[in-house]
Amino acid sequence: MSPKAKTVYRCTECGADHPKWAGRCDVCGAWNSLVEEVAVRAAPSGGASRRAGGTRTLAEGGSVAVTPRLRDVSGSEARRWKTGIDEFDFVLGGGIVPGSMILIGGEPGIGKSTLLLQVAARLQGVGHTTLYASGEESALQIKLRADRLGEDAGDVTLLSETNLETVLATAAAVAPAVLVVDSIQTVFTADLEGAPGNVGQVRECAARLMRFAKESGTAVFVVGHVTKGGGIAGPKTLEHIVDTVLYFEGENSLDHRVLRATKNRFGSVDEIGVFRMAEDGLAPVANPSELFLGDRAMHASGSAVTALLEGSRPILIEIQALAAKAGFGTPQRVATGYDARRLALLLAVLDKRAGLSFAQLDVFLNVVGGMRMQEPAGDLAVAVALASSVYDRALPHEAVFVGEVGLGGEIRPVSQAERRLAEAANMGMTTAYLAERAVPRRIPKELRPIGVRTIADLFERIFQ
DSSP: OOTTEEEEEEETTTOOEESSOOSBOTTTOOBSOEEEEEEEOOOOGGGSOGGGGOGGGGGTTOOOOOOOOGGGOOOOOOOOBOOSOHHHHHHHTSSBOTTOEEEEEEOTTSSHHHHHHHHHHHHHHTTOOEEEEESSSOHHHHHHHHHHSSSOOTTOEEEEOOBHHHHHHHHHHHOOSEEEEEOTTTOBOTTSOSOTTSHHHHHHHHHHHHHHHHHHOOEEEEEEEBOTTSSBSSOTHHHHHSSEEEEEEOOTTSSEEEEEEEEETTSOSSOEEEEEEETTEEEEOSOHHHHHHTTOOSSOTTEEEEEEEETTEEEEEEEEEEEEEOSSSSOOEEEESSOHHHHHHHHHHHHHHHOOOOTTEEEEEEEGGGOOOOSGGGHHHHHHHHHHHHHTOOOOTTEEEOOEEOTTSBEEOOTTHHHHHHHHHHTTOOEEEEEGGGOOSOOOTTOEEEEESBHHHHHHHHHO
C-alpha cells in the first residue's frame, strides 16, 4: 500500500468516515453500513494541514466567483430530446434534458441494458450521436444483443472500457449527445486505490461523470446494480448526485416490466412506464390497466379491483385474497405486493368492526401483475376481497373499490377520485364504491357511484 494511502470505514448510507469498523454508524444510525475503503490523500504542504489555521486558510487555493442575481440570469429551459419510446419519455417528464445525468437501477437480467440500447438506437436514428461505454460486455456481445432487437443500432458508437479517464477522454473527443455507462460499479478511476464498485470509486466516478455532463451538455445514462434489499448498490449519495433515478422492476416469471421514477429534477416523481418483454426487445404498453386486468376470472371469489394513482397516471389493479382454514396452530399471513403490517391492521379492523374473525384462517394476499400497492386507496379493495373469500361469494365483476379504511372501520376519501373513476369507466366498469362524503361531482355517465360510510355498511350492501 502506498505511504499516502489510508484505510477508512465509510458509511454507505450517509458517506460519513470512521477510523475503525463499527456495527452502527454514529452519524445516521444505520446498522451494518460501514465498508472498508482505501482513500488516497496528498501530503499537505509544509507538513501541516491547510485547515489548521482557522477560517483564513479555508479559502486558500480558491478564487472569487461571479455571483449574479436571479433576475439577471437569462435563458430558457433546453428543448428535450424525444426517444420515440413513449413510456420512457413519459417517465422522464417528456424526454431527455441535455446535460442531465440519469441513473437506472434494477436486478440482473431485468432489461436495463436492453432498454438503454434501444434508447441509444432511437437517438442515433434521429441524429443525436450516442456513445455506449460498457464495462461488463465486449463489443461483440453488445452487437449480438442489438441483432436480436427490432431497432437499428448499427450506427451507435461502442467503447469497451472500465477506466474512467479513458471513458471521459474518448467522450470528449467524440463529443456525443448521449453517453451510456454500463455500469457504474465496473468503472474505476486511477486516482483511488480501491477496487471498482466500492464506496469511494462509485462516488468519485459518479461525481466526475456529473461534472462532465454539466460542462459538455452531454446527457449521461448510468446503469446501477441493486443490492438484495432492493436499493442501488453503493453509497446513498450516488442517488443525490444524479438528476434522475429510475428503477426497473418486474418479476422474472412475468413478461412485463415497470420503469419507476423515484427522483426527477426535471419532472414529477413516482411516474411509471410499463413495458412488455418480447423477442425483439422491450415494447411499451400504452394501456397498463388492460394488461393487469386481462386475465381476471369472471366468477371467482376473493377478487376485487381498485384504482391506484402512480404519479399522475391512474391504473386499475386486481387484488386477490384467499382465506383458508389454518393447518397449524399459528395461522399464516402472506402478502405479495402489499405491506404485511398494513394487512395485519386491516385484519384487526375487520375482526373488530365487521365481525370477521381470521384467528383460525390462513390469509394470502396478492397484488396481481407484480405491482406494489403503496398508497392507502386500495385498502377498501383489500378488505372486500378478504370478505369475499371468507363468504366464498364473488364480487360484482364490473365494480371498482376505492377508499382508505380507518381504525374505526370508516371509509375515508382519497385524492383525485375523478381521475380514478374516469379510468375505471374507460375500462368498462359500471359501479364504483367509495367514501360517502367523497363522491365527485363530475362522473362519467356510464359509471354509477355508491357512497358508503363504513365497511360494515359495505358488506351489508354486497353480501346480504
